[in-house]
Amino acid sequence: MTPREHREQVEASLLGPRACQAKDSRGRQRPEEECSIRTCFQRDIDRIVYSKSFRRLKHKTQVFLQPEGDHYRTRMTHTLEVNRIARTIARALSLNEDLTEAVALGHDLGHTPFGHAGERLLNSIMPGGFAHYQQSLRVVDRLEKEGEGLNLTWEVRNGIVCHTKGRQAATLEGQVVRLADQIAYINHDIEDALRGGIIYPMDIPLAISKILGFTHGERINALVEDVITASRDQDAICQSPEVGEAMAALREFMFESVYTNPLAKGEEGKAQEMLRRLFEHYQKNPDELPPDFQEIRLEEGVDRAVCDYIAGMTDPFAIEQFTKLFIPMAWTVK
Template identity: 70%
Template sequence: MSETIREEQEMLELRNLSPFACPAARSQGRRVPLEDCPTRTCFQRDIDRIVHSKAFRRLKHKTQVFLEPEGDHYRTRMTHTIEVARIARTIARSLRLNEDLTEAAAYGHDLGHTPFGHAGERVLDEIMPGGFRHNEQSLRVVDCLEQDGEGLNLTYEVRRGILCHTGPDQAETLEGRILRLADKIAYINHDIDDAIRGKIIYPMDIPLSVSQVLGFTHSERINTLTVDIIRSSAGKNEILQSPACARAMHELREFMFEFVYRNPVAKGEEGKAQDMLRRLFEYYAADPDKLPPEFQTIRIREGVERAVCDYISGMTDKYAVEQFGEAFIPKAWGVK
């Protein structure tokens, strides 16, 4: 009997991947077993499930750093996700790890992010009992919220990569650990690019001690950090950075927090956005019958606050503004 395309791919992985990789054939599987696809490995199937999800499509209308920037070239949560996936795949390929697993986790890692970026995350973290963390919400999206509450039923390894891309826990697979660093490389560097475009900082503001290690341009910094991980991790059962690059990236991140992420020019509208989300939360919590039908089941099973949090965290920036207008602005005063 001839092998399926999927089986051929699984055999190629077992033959060609590093002994430290996670081949699809050795996945711990899904929470609900599925019949194998004849053409796609389980991780390739997860990529498709995520990319075709509603939560993934909404990423294009969610803030990365700048709220409603003027210009077409500023990053959104979608473009950030794509950049992370590309960096992560480059590292995985060079280390002979599983590119499909890496890509799937990268595409899913920010599905739970709030409208208005980390400003929205901070508001929900204040309001929700037990707090709110976007990595945990991303896992909740793929487990519980997509597909009308059925979830995407992803593999264990992809789910762990999504959950562990930030926070104290570490993914068991090297592919999942790549994501953690690829996310930082992407957001630090593309946020610099956007901040320069927005005239928040200028190239000469970047500390010379950082540039001497990582390079003086956007592409040089990403290349240096990516190649450094590949060289530092080659032949090892761990994903590592050299001490010099780790120090330089930490210094660059500190610089970004001081001059961009807390900059009153870049973040001047965040307070308004946060007030909007607070009022929306209070509005739906006080009258949960106004929640859409798909959140009423969550309300019954897990409580009003959980349902409201799921609804608001899934909103795009524009939709949150529209819902705020519907709730609080008289229609006669609405902007046409």
Template identity: 60%
Template sequence: MTPREMTQAFEQEHLSPFAARSQQTKGRKRPEEECSLRTPYQRDRDRILHCKSFRRLKHKTQVFLAPEGDHYRTRLTHTLEVAQIARTIARALQLNEDLTEAISLGHDLGHTPFGHAGERALNEVSPLGFRHYEQSVRVVERLEKEGEGLNLTWEVRNGILCHTCGEEAATMEGRIVRLADRIAYINHDIDDAIRGGVLTEEDIPKEVRAALGGRHSARIGTLIQSVVEHSAGGVLQMEPRVADAFSKLHTFMYDRVYYNSRAKAEEGKAEDLIKRLYEYFTSRPQKLPGEFAAICETEGKDRATLDYIAGMSDYYAIETFQRLFVPKGWGG
């Protein structure tokens, strides 16, 4: 047996009845010869990890725009924390850890510069609308590898598409990523807000701290433990007391951090920057780089401009704005 076949035999024998087995994948849009070493989901994980869009996540905002300090989360560190939480849950429930990791690593590939501020701006200004989870699928299907896409399995693409809202993923692994995403961002955003002086631990409601714990690690541990202990029959769930506290913590974070005028002071500028870039390139599509000019010809200038701007890092968006709209000193 090849290493892949041994892994797939292990999956068949040891994984939960609710797990997605790689041997039973719905496959890829373009059929490929099997790898002798890796299962289809392992190959998907590796393709995502090595793609350009994944590397750009290190320079994309999570919550705080251009924070002063090295320890604030970026979209990349958020992605890695989601993957860690999701893999822990998947392993404990005897689900497919490789599929879970692939979805986790790919779930935010289509996110804009400046976090949700950039997403809101593109959604407002473009007649096509914009949702980062749909763009993440477009990245892996259309934009990566010079337009060839990564040719991922159906289960990974479905998990990426369904990771945030609307219809749930078709697999348990995809549904785990959706929950892990929420666990990760709520807790690491608390950590960043405390670091930024927006919150203290004591600001968190007492009943939430009593149910979940008074430290970052304790909260994450409580939430994961509750999911593992109370999920059954293919349904992910927490015990009611923990689920209620987590819901209250979510509401608290929206009230105190996500809509906080200090934490979000620069978001209006970021949204204006994104809108100006969008208006510039849709009115001058000939200025788009070559690969996006090709998209412009086949799918229109709005689609090409969305793809170009959504793929920018924070730094590149600012640099492009300065180049286009900020006058340079005269070198005489």
């Protein structure tokens, strides 16, 4: 028996009846020989972690654009926090932690530079629109590995594309990630906003704090425990009405106080204008696109290639490219 076969046997005895077992995966878009050591979902985790797009997450904005300080979240740290919350919930519900982790680590691979500001800009100028969850699937299917894609399993791909809007994921593991994403970003954005002086502890409505708690840890614990309790013996991952309403109210508070706050978001217009000008430049000069995107240009058009290129940029790289193209360089007399 190989290590993979042993692990699949362990899953059969360890996981609950609602879990998605690796041996029952619908498989990959392109059939591959199974790994002798890792299950298919473990293999997907490794493919995501070793990908270029995953490494770039450390230099992509979560909420605050280029904050001064070392402790603000990036898209990378957000992804890691989602992963930890999701795995905790999955383990408590006897679901497949490997599948959950693969979805969590891959869910934001398609996110733009400058967070949702970049996403809104690309959505407004890209024919057919743009959504980061769709781009995340495109990254793993088409853009990674010089155009070959990562060839992930159907369950991981489904969880990635269903992690935020529209239909629910087909697996409970994918549904766990969707809620874990919300739990993570609302709470770590509160912590970052407090650190940045955007809000103060007393600003959070008392009615919400009485249900979810008064500290970061208390809120995370209350939300996670509620998902576990409410989802037992259910056909879907859910929250209790009281806690679900409190989290929705907390999210509304964050939109009013942080996500649209000029102090926190005042630079977004500049970032969007920068991306707009980059998009227009490469539309007019597609030969300047890197070689990786020339095949996309030929097969799917200039707009698609330009969108893929810009969506994959990190914040510093976008600024660097804009500077090279549009900011006059100092002239030195030799």
